[in-house]
Amino acid sequence: MTRPPRDASASRVEVSRNDVWAAVAAERRALVDDLHPLAPQRWATPSLCEGWDVHDVIAHLVDSAHTTRWAFVRRMVLARGDFHRDNATGVRRWRAADPRVTLAALADAIDLTHTPPAPLASRLVEVYVHSEDVRRPLGLPRAYPxxxxxxxxxxxxxxxxxxxxxxxxxxxxxxxxxxxxxxxxxxxxxxxxxxxxxxxxxxxxxxxxxxxxxxxxxxxxxxxx
Structure with missing residues (x-):
């Protein structure tokens, strides 16, 4: 259950763990559904995330869905603490030559509940911001809860x-x-x-x-x- 206070400067807006993962799964599923008919050339559309195109963002979402707490720690050691370097590595790992393969990987990851060592609300930030990163440039509006x-x-x-x-x-x-x-x-x-x-x-x-x-x-x- 969600209990939003009138003044969030005084107390947090809380969403239950189950509601967080239900919301994340819903947005992953909506992206898969809405991007499935996307023309091949449109996958190269620049996203709102600087330096990434639509295909890159989807690859990142797949990578994030598979990242556990311990995997994140190990990856940050390999990246020498550089978040941007680690993100770039993750995109390369999951960005297939055919964007339909990358999208299929996101479909397979819809119900995953892995997370790096961060507050659970960060998973909501991840899915909503990156969804808009691709939706707005592509003209694919969505009404979010x-x-x-x-x-x-x-x-x-x-x-x-x-x-x-x-x-x-x-x-x-x-x-x-x-x-x-x-x-x-x-x-x-x-x-x-x-x-x-x-x-x-x-x-x-x-x-x-x-x-x-x-x-x-x-x-x-x-x-x-």
Whole structure:
């Protein structure tokens, strides 16, 4: 059960373990279904994740689905603590010559519940942000369930950029998802859909028109390249 508080700056937005993995599986399955008819040339479409195309992102999601806590530790030793190097290695491992093979690997991984040594909410961040990384450039919209997206957003605003979060991006602002009564942080208000706020604090480009409120211009400045 999800119990979102009205003010997430005071208490966490909590989602049960079972709900987290159910949400992750649902998004993996939706990606498999929506990408199955994708024309071969469109797999090379640049994603929102800088330096990766659509095929790379799907390969990364397969790699992440297979990564256990102990495997992550071993991999980080091999990568000499470099997250980017480890991610690149994982993409190469699972990126097949034929993207349909990579997508089939994601289909096989839908119900896996492996995770690196990180808070469980990070699995929600992973699946929602990377889903949008490919959906937006491809024009494949999806309506996400609000509670797990809020849990992902809450995790990001509490986690530093150095550890994959967006605390510095959100610092000094009140984020108010328009699809809920929850607010997060303190300072000038920024209103917008929860998924757009999640992408913004995760370092993804989001159109300034997606946000409103006294803090919207400040957030847009922080997101500017």
């Amino acid at each position: 609000t509670p797990p997206v809020l849990a992902a957003l809450d995790h990001q605003v509490r986690t530093t950029v150095a550890f994959g979060g967006g605390r510095e991006v959100a610092q000094g602002l009140t984020l108010t998802p328009s699809d809920t009564l929850v607010s997060m942080g303190s300072g000038p208000r920024v209103a917008g859909r929860a998924i757009d706020l999640l992408l913004a604090v995760s370092g993804r480009p989001v159109a300034p028109s997606a946000f409103s409120g006294p803090g919207a211009a400040e957030l847009a400045d922080r997101l500017a390249p």
